[in-house]
Amino acid sequence: MVYKTFTITSKVGLHARPATSLVNAVNSFTSDVFLTAYGRTINLKSIMGVMSLGISGGTSVVISAEGIDEREAIEAIERVMKSESLGEEAC
Numbered sequence: 001m002v003y004k005t006f007t008i009t010s011k012v013g014l015h016a017r018p019a020t021s022l023v024n025a026v027n028s029f030t031s032d033v034f035l036t037a038y039g040r041t042i043n044l045k046s047i048m049g050v051m052s053l054g055i056s057g058g059t060s061v062v063i064s065a066e067g068i069d070e071r072e073a074i075e076a077i078e079r080v081m082k083s084e085s086l087g088e089e090a091c
Helices: 016-026 047-053 070-083
Strands: 002-008 032-037 040-043 060-066 087-089
Touching: 002 070, 016 047, 016 070, 032 047, 040 047, 060 070, 070 087
Parallel strands: none
Antiparallel strands: 002 060, 002 087, 032 040, 032 060
16 A cells, blocks of 8 residues: 655645546546545545545645555656645645
């Protein structure tokens, strides 16, 4: 299992469009990919799961992946976080 922690830097948080970008980024991977925020963990391949968290700007989230292509899935999330200006890796 691999994981990375990000701080959501988008002032509006993870609303529908950026949440869709994250979901689309991981749907092609076979690994299980999860997002944890506010003490809850959801399947990152589910737009409804992401939207149910109501993640606001400044929130720390953990993305984890487990499976054959787990590293590639995390790398895809990193690219989306940067390209969409959604968040940055937390130190």
